[in-house]
Amino acid sequence: MQKNNKLNFIFFTKYFIIGCINTALSFILLWNLLGNKDISYSIAMVYVYLFGLIFQYLANKFFTFNSMKFNFYELLRYICLILINYFLSVFILTISLDFFKVSIFVASSISAATVVVSSFFFSLIWVYKK
Numbered sequence: 001m002q003k004n005n006k007l008n009f010i011f012f013t014k015y016f017i018i019g020c021i022n023t024a025l026s027f028i029l030l031w032n033l034l035g036n037k038d039i040s041y042s043i044a045m046v047y048v049y050l051f052g053l054i055f056q057y058l059a060n061k062f063f064t065f066n067s068m069k070f071n072f073y074e075l076l077r078y079i080c081l082i083l084i085n086y087f088l089s090v091f092i093l094t095i096s097l098d099f100f101k102v103s104i105f106v107a108s109s110i111s112a113a114t115v116v117v118s119s120f121f122f123s124l125i126w127v128y129k130k
Helices: 002-035 041-064 072-099 104-127
Strands: none
Touching: 002 041, 002 104, 041 072, 072 104
């Protein structure tokens, strides 16, 4: 059991590092796109969001979970996870803002933390399962 916990800690550390790199690259991409006066912020965000999803999928697939072969069902599970996380975020934001009456910053922080943990958990046991 201790070996499994150590392995999960290593996976989570890698997952966290990929998330930090993804955030940094997304900010750099957004900054560069917004420097181009021909692109609106809403279009720039579409590019940044799509980049982030693709980068996150590939980096976690190869680096974090060592999944080296293309698997259509793995990709489909990843897309389902994105949808699950979206609805989870909306649910948490709604409950936090409407029921608990916290600020948007607090609600967003709770939502982000929850999504990071749920994403890691579902990636480990479902998306990239061996």
